[in-house]
């Protein structure tokens with residue numbers, strides 16, 4: 001038995017390794033228990049957004065990105081179809097309002113940059129800093145259970161197969177398959193939305209170096225794979241010699257790789273949807289029998305920590321507490337910012353990552369005593385709300401973009417295409433969304449603004465004829481833009497209402513999970529949300545608008561100008577009505 005520590009950290013992954021190092025630097029005696037200290041070989045956590053790089057700079061860990069053959073990423077290239085793409089780039093420092101914070105940009109010309117790398121090398125680099133940090137002790141051992149006070153249930157420490165360790169605070173950072181989440185994590189359990197299948201491609205498979213590629217397969221899939229669902233694919237360099245391809249396979253169940261079903265799905269359904277260079281690189285790897293690796297993509301809303309009796313003395317962080325779809329590569333950015341805030345509130349006060357950055361998060365001296373749980377608890381409450389600005393932007397963006405990009409549906413097709421056209425406009429239509437995605441603009445209102453701007457722009461494009469597709473045509477792959485006539489406006493109004501309604505369905509449930517402590521989701525997701533109630537004014541006004549537009553159309557088609565027009569589709573009906581009179 002040992003009581004020589006202030007904090008015990010379970011897991012030395014992304015969060016565990018970074019947090020132990022920064023807590024050690026902030027004067028705490030830290031014990032880290034990691035079940036496997038060898039280099040991990042996984043397809044997670046390979047692209048770090050500039051916002052995550054900024055957090056690493058504040059933690060004093062930016063040098064962990066050096067010496068691991070990390071590749072700079074300067075932005076994204078979005079493919080609407082194999083032929084149509086648009087580039088969106090991380091902002092220049094002067095383009096970001098200073099209220100979003102400042103840090104050292106990594107790129108030339110003061111541009112923010114991200115980094116992509118081999119996950120294993122990155123973790124080993126973080127662990128090397130952790131092992132070199134004064135005050136930090138690391139032991140290779142799997143934690144099997146938590147030790148509770150028999151009297152008040154407070155967590156006192158952890159057990160491994162060979163020993164028990166004690167400290168005033170235990171931090172659980174045991175990742176996506178957390179052993180402790182169910183009992184201690186919070187109100188929610190993760191829900192698997194899809195899987196990523198990962199494969200390594202040769203370096204020349206990347207079409208634009210230093211850019212993450214997001215390939216929206218839906219349009220191509222409609223042409224080639226009628227009844228098969230195809231999710232988006234991601235392509236990015238993870239080293240000078242390797243390109244990573246991640247293919248999203250929608251739904252909670254993955255075809256089996258052992259009986260060849262997954263390989264068949266990839267070669268017959270996914271390969272034809274990809275830009276030809278990437279598609280043929282994938283086909284070649286499949287032919288060679290290259291190993292496929294898979295991971296579930298889950299959604300787990302965040303929970304306030306340390307509030308229930310059995311959580312006293314315990315903080316659950318990282319993927320064990322909060323997950324979002326990895327489409328936007330935001331998990332590590334959220335994780336490193338959690339490390340920044342937790343070091344700020346749990347350190348001795350001698351040093352804080354926020355020292356020269358943000359003075360709006362004061363920690364009272366009484367909260368520096370980690371055994372004073374009431375004080376620590378109030379700081380955890382403050383952390384829960386402080387982290388929201390950035391974490392909720394990344395969570396909402398990831399989940400809503402995945403719905404937009406991954407779910408086959410006519411109305412979402414309009415939104416998806418509208419989103420692509422919005423990016424094509426450039427300027428603020430790119431700067432805003434990319435700053436949100438990069439984790440550089442922790443501003444939920446900015447996110448809501450751009451999301452609904454996309455929805456309104458999509459509707460506008462529809463009325464202009466740039467996006468108008470007959471109902472059902474998109475799902476048949478027949479969508480051809482055509483200028484709608486005045487007579488089609490009522491149908492367009494219905495469609496516009498549906499598009500706006502779907503936009504609400506996509507974003508409001510995730511917003512709700514971020515703002516409510518006990519939430520639920522609308523029907524088609526696992527958590528039913530009270531969405532219809534708050535939306536009743538929207539539905540009522542939609543009905544009124546539709547009624548008025550129908551009346552206008554009725555009057556319009558019977559007006560002197562149009563009543564006898566041979567193009568008027570109501571000509572026969574009007575003639576019939578007139579003959580009755």
Ligand SMILES: Cc1cc2nc3c(=O)[nH]c(=O)nc-3n(C[C@H](O)[C@H](O)[C@H](O)COP(=O)(O)OP(=O)(O)OC[C@H]3O[C@@H](n4cnc5c(N)ncnc54)[C@H](O)[C@@H]3O)c2cc1C
Pocket residue numbers: 010011012013014015016033034035036043044045046047048049141142143144173174175176179196295296297298317318319320326329330331332333335
């Ligand atoms: C497919 C996929 C791709 C992703 N891609 C990206 C990306 O490109 N960019 C990005 O920012 N995020 C990405 N993410 C998210 C990111 O990987 C996670 O948010 C991040 O790794 C979470 O860190 P963590 O410390 O919570 O968990 P981990 O990094 O998984 O660390 C958990 C650690 O705990 C250890 N452990 C587990 N149980 C025990 C135990 N009982 N005792 C002791 N040790 C234990 C494990 O060995 C491990 O070392 C991706 C996620 C997925 C699923």
